[in-house]
Amino acid sequence: MIRRLLALALITTASAFAQPISLTGAGSTFAYPLYSSWASQYQKLHSNVEVNYQSIGSGGGIRQLIAGTVDFGATDGPMTDQQLTEAQQKRGTAILHFPTALGADVPAYNIAGVNTELKFTPAALAGIYLGKITKWNDAEIQKANPGVKLPNAGIIVVHRSDGSGTTYCWVDYLSKVSAEWKSKIGVGTSVNWPVGLGGKGNEGVSGLIRRLPNSIGYIELIYAIQNHIQYGDVQNSSGKFVKADLNTVTEAAAGATKTMPADFRVSITNSPGAQAYPISTYTWLLIPEKLSDQTKAKALKAFLQWALTDGQRYTTPLAYAPLPRVVVQKELQQMKKLQY
């Protein structure tokens, strides 16, 4: 017995000497499946590096990063200038944004007697969410769906009740296509909704849609694909109706590369491109430009490099759209700014 205990003690001490490098990150729930898959794949390749990612929400991720309790953050909406200044003051380092993958929001609906894929114009979506379009057979919806017999029924609007990057992407799109939305409601992870019921999470929203006839709501593309939920096409900035899938979402990112700012803080909703799906978004890793612990810093840099290159092939199986090549190239350039 004693011998066994001794052996155990020896093993524990031995493993304590070969201490793994532990990288801690927190933030976006949207990107959680991808990052946790990356963490486990990366550990298979580099057994001494352990990536811990906690999906506490983008807002929480940014707060933790500014407070310095995590090594990296993750967010679905870029940090504001004010937050960047705050991080600079508190941590004495700039924070760099690195897009890692792409996601999209899709309009899902449940209309009695309608089983076809509906087409939505930007004006229709904005009108519905502003409470201006209240009936399914409204001319704005009907004109985009000539063959479909839409009922003369009231529209029940559903949105997310929890603060979310999904909401951010949706309202960011609405405020680009509707001046009224921009001035009255604005953009954020939670907004002051003019109409509608709130569901918690994608499952809450899709649950409400399924149960309430004549309802419409927005859900993440990934969630819709994985749960086989039917969703509508949306008219993009070149006037084409596009169905969201991984290709059209990557197209949206490609369309926006020309106007991509150097710090990657860019919204790709309503981006140009004939095949671009308009309600798409990047999800970002937030990496400090300087880190005091050099071992950690080197490991983080290597992980980031891997995620942007080899790691990209884990996106598609999880229904995230991969980054366009051009963007990856730009990001690898940006990585040179990291001071480690």
Add this chain to the structure above:
Amino acid sequence: MGNIALSTPEVPVPTRGLDRKQTWLERLRKGDEALHLITFAGGWSIIVITALLVQHLWVYSRLARHAFGWHFLFTSTWDPVNGLFGAWPFVYGTIVTSILALAIAIPIGLGSAIFLAELAPRSLSNGLTFLIELLAAVPSVIYGLVGIFLLIPVLSTAMPYFQKVFGWLPIFQGTFYGVSYFSAAVVLAIMVVPFIVSISREVLLAVPISQREAMMALGATKWEVTWKTVVPYARQGIMGSIFLSLARALGETMAVTMVIGNVAQVSTSLLAPGYTIAAVIANEFTEATGDLYLHALIELGLVLFAVTMIINALARLLMLTMKGHEVAA
């Protein structure tokens, strides 16, 4: 604080032949003093934790308190984008759902407690009580799911008929989407009934048999014995169970947010969707960027604390007046 006096009794304690006061060390060794210290620390820790809680909520809500003052309580706009925060829809929703839940749960809970304690055969009573106590241990998210998949469809089917009869009342008007104050209150009622039943049953069983026998000897019926003697005797304990239920109903988050609709509005109709304080904190806290937003959410926590205290105080006051009334009668 009254218990401190108990540990230094005026009545001389038997000192095993030693005719002198025990020293502090002796008392400590014999366990008296140790027990005193432990319970004393336990009692004080509750006060200290509560005080720290309030202090923390107070400090971390300062931006919102300075920005909105008392208006925070009485305005209804909740606009994180433009930094305008008003708590009224949440306060209203919290109070309405909790009170309605208790209104549903008290008759059912008390009824079953009386049945289990006084009327049912002992074996049946024990079996049923075991089941009810199991219900109390079910996590709230399960109740939320039951609400979504079972209760709301049933309510949605029944509502048109219900509205035909009671639709003229302002509290039952408007379109019923399933998610509403009413659905939340029903789910809450189901959640708190086990508390009322299991505690009330225990206190009813603890009523001394002599009380019943005295009443029986006066020729009272079984019902009179139960209603006029046993229940009033156990009233303190029953009230305790109701307070516990109230606290759970006020603070319940997950189950409520799943069935209330999460719309920051104030409606007279119980069939309209609404929001509660606990639900909005749970929904928005993780993604709250910006200090004012965060502070506003923390101030909501402070408000919930105050609402709980006020409702509890009112309930206690109600109990006191009831007592006085009965004595007078």
